[in-house]
Amino acid sequence: MTDKIHTNIKNLVEEFNFNGQKNFKLIVLFGLLGDFDTIEYAINLKHFIDNHQEKNLDIFAIAIGNQNGKQKFCKFTGFSEENLVVVSDNQIHNNLNLSRGLDIGLGGWINMLLMLSGINSFQTIKEVIRGYTGDRKAKQIYSEFDKIDALKFLKFSGDSFRKVFGDGYLRPFELATFRLNNMKEIIQNWSDYILHEKYLPQRGASFLLNNKSQVIYKFFSSDVLGYSSNMRAPLDFLSDLIKE
16 A cells, blocks of 8 residues: 555656655645635645745645636635646545545535534544634634634634633634634635535545655545644644654
């Protein structure tokens, strides 16, 4: 299985010219552009690059979507258009044996709603609850200067979290607010972000390659809101593994 993964990832690097100039490459397989995990993960990757310019890392991604969706996605998340490839189906995901999520035969919408309720997606409920209760062991998302416009009737500043809950950790309702803002973006651009609802349950994966194009880290998602093995600090694996 490992040899097959290595071969398939190497083929993807060659096919999509994911070469880069740095010693490490992160290859991310997103699901749909409009998947909750896809948008959240992309925003976190953008922030990682912004905050770790010294890291010797190129990041490339593949998502299910179209060109209109790609442009809107990159504008919203800040993810590089040059480093994102959109495909029209999940054939690449299948080649890498990624989880297709739940399929009870009633369509992607029903499958996704069931996964959001925790069926065949066991960590999802825990992650949803964490979004509302906060997490003392995770970092805060909003600074006091951020302007938050999650819904037309829900506009406030990041300072509201500081005044009510303090600073220095993931405050109650903070992650839920962040995800609500992402959901608003998806709904407003549904036809561009959701290429076909049958791909809604499709999960993703991450592959970190060294300068010899060897896979030194891999993670396969099986849950909604579970794109990392440690959702408290989803990109810690990069800081731990990438050395100059």
